[in-house]
Amino acid sequence: MQLSKSLKRLIYWELGIPITLLSIGIYHGLMQTIYRSGAIHESKMAGLDYYQGLTLHGVINAVVLTTFFAVAFGHATLSFYLKREPNKTVGWTSFWLMTIGTVMASWAMLAGKASVLYTFYPPLKAHPLFYLGAALLIVGSWLPLFDWARMYRAWKKENPDTKTPLAVLGTLVNFIIWFVCTLAVAYEVLVLLLPWAMGWKTTVNVTLARTLFWFFGHALVYFWLLPAYIMFYTMLPKLAGGKLYSDLAGRIALFGFLLLSVPVGVHHQFGDPSITKGVKMFQGLLTYGVAIPSFITAFTLAASLEYAGRRRGARGLLGFFGKLPYLDPSRFLFAYLIAGLFLFIFGGVTGIVNASYQLNNVVHNTAWMPGHFHMTVAGPVFLAIIGMSVYLYSKMSGKKIFLPRINVIVPYLWVTGILIFSTGLSWGGLQGEPRRTNLGLTYLNPQHELYTPEWVPTTLMALCGGIIMTVAAVLFFVVFFGTIFSKRTEIAALELPVSEALHDEKRIPLFDTFKPWLVTMAVILVLAYSPALFDATRNPGKGAPRFTPDNPAPIEATSAAKPAPAAIARH
Numbered sequence: 001m002q003l004s005k006s007l008k009r010l011i012y013w014e015l016g017i018p019i020t021l022l023s024i025g026i027y028h029g030l031m032q033t034i035y036r037s038g039a040i041h042e043s044k045m046a047g048l049d050y051y052q053g054l055t056l057h058g059v060i061n062a063v064v065l066t067t068f069f070a071v072a073f074g075h076a077t078l079s080f081y082l083k084r085e086p087n088k089t090v091g092w093t094s095f096w097l098m099t100i101g102t103v104m105a106s107w108a109m110l111a112g113k114a115s116v117l118y119t120f121y122p123p124l125k126a127h128p129l130f131y132l133g134a135a136l137l138i139v140g141s142w143l144p145l146f147d148w149a150r151m152y153r154a155w156k157k158e159n160p161d162t163k164t165p166l167a168v169l170g171t172l173v174n175f176i177i178w179f180v181c182t183l184a185v186a187y188e189v190l191v192l193l194l195p196w197a198m199g200w201k202t203t204v205n206v207t208l209a210r211t212l213f214w215f216f217g218h219a220l221v222y223f224w225l226l227p228a229y230i231m232f233y234t235m236l237p238k239l240a241g242g243k244l245y246s247d248l249a250g251r252i253a254l255f256g257f258l259l260l261s262v263p264v265g266v267h268h269q270f271g272d273p274s275i276t277k278g279v280k281m282f283q284g285l286l287t288y289g290v291a292i293p294s295f296i297t298a299f300t301l302a303a304s305l306e307y308a309g310r311r312r313g314a315r316g317l318l319g320f321f322g323k324l325p326y327l328d329p330s331r332f333l334f335a336y337l338i339a340g341l342f343l344f345i346f347g348g349v350t351g352i353v354n355a356s357y358q359l360n361n362v363v364h365n366t367a368w369m370p371g372h373f374h375m376t377v378a379g380p381v382f383l384a385i386i387g388m389s390v391y392l393y394s395k396m397s398g399k400k401i402f403l404p405r406i407n408v409i410v411p412y413l414w415v416t417g418i419l420i421f422s423t424g425l426s427w428g429g430l431q432g433e434p435r436r437t438n439l440g441l442t443y444l445n446p447q448h449e450l451y452t453p454e455w456v457p458t459t460l461m462a463l464c465g466g467i468i469m470t471v472a473a474v475l476f477f478v479v480f481f482g483t484i485f486s487k488r489t490e491i492a493a494l495e496l497p498v499s500e501a502l503h504d505e506k507r508i509p510l511f512d513t514f515k516p517w518l519v520t521m522a523v524i525l526v527l528a529y530s531p532a533l534f535d536a537t538r539n540p541g542k543g544a545p546r547f548t549p550d551n552p553a554p555i556e557a558t559s560a561a562k563p564a565p566a567a568i569a570r571h
């Protein structure tokens, strides 16, 4: 399909900006493994301190990259499947809001005025421009949904009896989840944090802020994942040389995510004393509910891959694994997707541990956590994002992939790195190694009284994995920018691999409409979140102290010459 120049340019920028910023994110990832291993005993390097770097790492990799990509990918899938283009004014307005927001927040982080990590929990306080930037990024990412909904309704009118293409359904579900969950964080940022950061309000209800953050924060995880799921369902079977085992399974899974992505955020607050245990229990159970669409996906994809392998001549129970196109440079997207899926097995298993109300106590705030989520967000999500970015760019620009053989091994190198890295972190976590800590200053400094030799092998392992991941990322940058700077040699067109369904069930109206699902979603949300918000407001604990925008220490502490709670709260 041919796209207009304006839309092409929009998608290129939305892919190119975050991948350029990613270089900062990756650099800090490597630095964190170095600081933590005790190879250096410094609080800062190249003018950026540990928490500044960790904030940049989390915000760029997990928020900026994923949001820009989801919007770009949404434009591509809707245009491709509905055979019409989004409104360019809306598209560019959204782009500029997101870009200006990113520039504002990046300035605050690089200037050292927003070292609050990507969760920005009070009483850690950032410069007002950080909060404003985050709000603009979010509002910018909302706009396309309204335009896509308009495109979808127009398409539906012309095709009342055709099933909505799965990729379109997935994109709409994803952005509905995103819209609903970001309402809470927009409220947190604009009503609670910004006035407090400006010095207009004396305090913030910390528990309420955290509860609103996690209303958003778990759904954010699905916002990261759904573009990858769309690729798994609609592209992977085709790339493997087969068909999607069941189209209906994909629809059921997507609506399952719509219902269950948001009302589970309290599972990040099992340790928060203000929230009562009934609420934690209920949301903990709902969390296990999310396992249902996840398992539907796992079985459907496994069956689709088996079908592909058998078509390619595989025999025996598991012979199909040997027949898939792992190293075919012309189908490199398969490599990115399958490598991510493989990591996701471990990401899912470790996630079940986190979701358990009881076991969570063992791993909470330890290195186990980054061990887990580098196998999810830095696993299937990240690999799908970078693989699809270079794929889309190459197709839409008509430029051949630069170094195609290197490109196809990048995902496997990344997986090798992550497996070593995450094993180190998870192992350390089980021995109490904390996350969000520059261990080299104390626990991994032999000169320090807190020196903890048990964490030497675990952090060294994470360092080795981190080096391999960095090499993979650098190779990816070479491929991506090499492709951008090469000459056009082919016809430029937006083309996506499209999987046919093996079982193309007839259209069931319930799975082709949003209304009943949205109503059910609202009911579950009210049930799960009214008691949580009630707890957070009735029983808030101590509020965050008052700050002025220019000083990271609270006013009371400065006047009484006490250490800043902000510095303590990080640890």
Ligand code: HEM
Binding pocket: 026, 028, 029, 030, 032, 033, 036, 054, 055, 057, 058, 061, 062, 117, 118, 119, 370, 374, 377, 378, 382, 434, 435, 436, 437, 438, 465, 466, 467, 469, 470, 473
């Ligand atoms: C070379 C690649 C990477 C390395 C070596 C790396 C390393 C690390 C390490 C060691 C931490 C934990 C630091 C601490 O808790 O003290 C961390 C945190 C984190 N990483 Fe990565 N990472 C890499 C890539 C990525 C990617 C691609 C993503 C997401 C797409 C990502 C997302 C995150 C997030 C969200 C955190 C949590 C930040 C926080 O606790 O506030 N990382 N990373």
Ligand SMILES: [Cu+2]
Binding pocket: 217, 218, 221, 264, 265, 267, 268
């Ligand atoms: Cu969660």
